[in-house]
Amino acid sequence: NAGVMQNPRHLVRRRGQEARLRCSPMKGHSHVYWYRQLPEEGLKFMVYLQKENIIDESGMPKERFSAEFPKEGPSILRIQQVVRGDSAAYFCASSPSLGGSGGPDTQYFGPGTRLTVL
Amino acid sequence: KQEVTQIPAALSVPEGENLVLNCSFTDSAIYNLQWFRQDPGKGLTSLLLIQSSQREQTSGRLNASLDKSSGRSTLYIAASQPGDSATYLCAVVYNFNKFYFGSGTKLNVKP
Numbered sequence: 001n002a003g004v005m006q007n008p009r010h011l012v013r014r015r016g017q018e019a020r021l022r023c024s025p026m027k028g029h030s031h032v033y034w035y036r037q038l039p040e041e042g043l044k045f046m047v048y049l050q051k052e053n054i055i056d057e058s059g060m061p062k063e064r065f066s067a068e069f070p071k072e073g074p075s076i077l078r079i080q081q082v083v084r085g086d087s088a089a090y091f092c093a094s095s096p097s098l099g100g101s102g103g104p105d106t107q108y109f110g111p112g113t114r115l116t117v118l
Numbered sequence: 119k120q121e122v123t124q125i126p127a128a129l130s131v132p133e134g135e136n137l138v139l140n141c142s143f144t145d146s147a148i149y150n151l152q153w154f155r156q157d158p159g160k161g162l163t164s165l166l167l168i169q170s171s172q173r174e175q176t177s178g179r180l181n182a183s184l185d186k187s188s189g190r191s192t193l194y195i196a197a198s199q200p201g202d203s204a205t206y207l208c209a210v211v212y213n214f215n216k217f218y219f220g221s222g223t224k225l226n227v228k229p
Contacts, residue, residue, distance in 0.1 A: 004161075035217070042122070042207055042219035043162075056216060091161060093217075106152065107217065111161040 002027070004094050004110035005074075012116045013082050021077040021113045025094030032075040033107060034067060037089040049075060082117045089114045120145045122210050124220035131198055132228050139193040139223045141208030146186045153182050153193050154207040156222065162207065166193070198227045 005024040013019050025032050030051055035043040045059040049069040060067065064082075069075040079086055093107035121144045131137055141151070150169045154162040166175045166182040168191070174183040181194040195202060205224045209217040 033217070035219075040221070042124075042221040043209075043217070045216050045218070048216065106164060106167055108164075109154075109162040114159075 004092055004108050006090075006092050006110035006113050008113060009111060010114050010116070012118065014118050015083055016081050019079040019082050019086070019115055019117075021079075021090050021092075021115070023075040023077070023092030023094075023110060025075070025092075026096075026108055029094035029096045029108070031095045032069050033093045033095075034075075034077050035091045035093065037091060037112075039088075043091060046077075079115075082115075084117050087115055087117045120210065120212060120218045122208060122218050122220040124206075124208055124223050126223060127221065128224040128226075130226040130228065133198060133200060135198050135227075136194070136196050137198055137225075139195070139206050139208075139225070141191040141193070141210075141220055143189045143191075143210045143218070145212065146189050147212065148186065149211045149213060151182075151184055151191050152209045152211065152217070153180075153191075154209060156205045156207055158205075165206075195225075198225075200227045200229045203227050 004026055007022050032049045034046040036046055037043045047060050047067045048056040052071050064080045066078045089112045091112045092110045095107045123142045125140045148170050152167045153165045155165055156162050168175045168184045179196040184191045203226050205222040207222045208220045211217055
């Protein structure tokens with residue numbers, strides 16, 4: 001069973017361009033989470049999605065950022081009109097369910113996409 | 119607001135030493151707590167997960183403890199090795215799978 005896949009691993013964009021980050025969850029996982037890690041900092045939650053639904057986007061910047069997890073295909077994190085402050089590592093995680101008792105299950109993390117904005 | 123703090127931010131020890139990494143959190147109503155390892159330029163590897171009802175978990179040379187009432191967790195690494203050099207992240211889960219991460223402890227084990 002392949003782990004969580006993210007691509008590209010490295011992405012370079014100029015200011016004002018769009019960045020599209022892809023995440024393929026582990027097989028059988030229907031929950032996807034996106035996190036952002038700035039240099040020398042921990043990971044910060046951005047958004048939690050299930051298939052075709054955004055469950056919690058409380059960590060997403062209100063402008064320029066959007067995420068989707070379509071019925072078919074990978075989850076996409078889209079950043080429009082990138083700025084230098086968007087440079088970071090973006091990690092995706094997936095989990096199979098909310099857990100047997102209805103609580104959170106463990107998350108499996110992908111290798112991350114490192115975005116550099118010039 | 120949930121905050122997770124890790125101390126120290128960096129640690130350098132000679133090979134063979136036992137060491138303790140600390141994690142504290144402000145809201146004690148956690149669901150579970152997880153310790154991860156992150157190697158430079160890489161993703162996260164889950165090391166240990168402690169449910170809120172548990173006091174500790176062990177895996178090989180690693181032992182993690184949890185004290186919900188005081189809002190603390192420790193990761194104990196026995197007989198450290200150069201291969202243990204990495205950043206160790208503590209993550210607290212409250213509900214709906216939302217992880218709150220500390221900033222990490224960067225460990226260097228010198229041969």
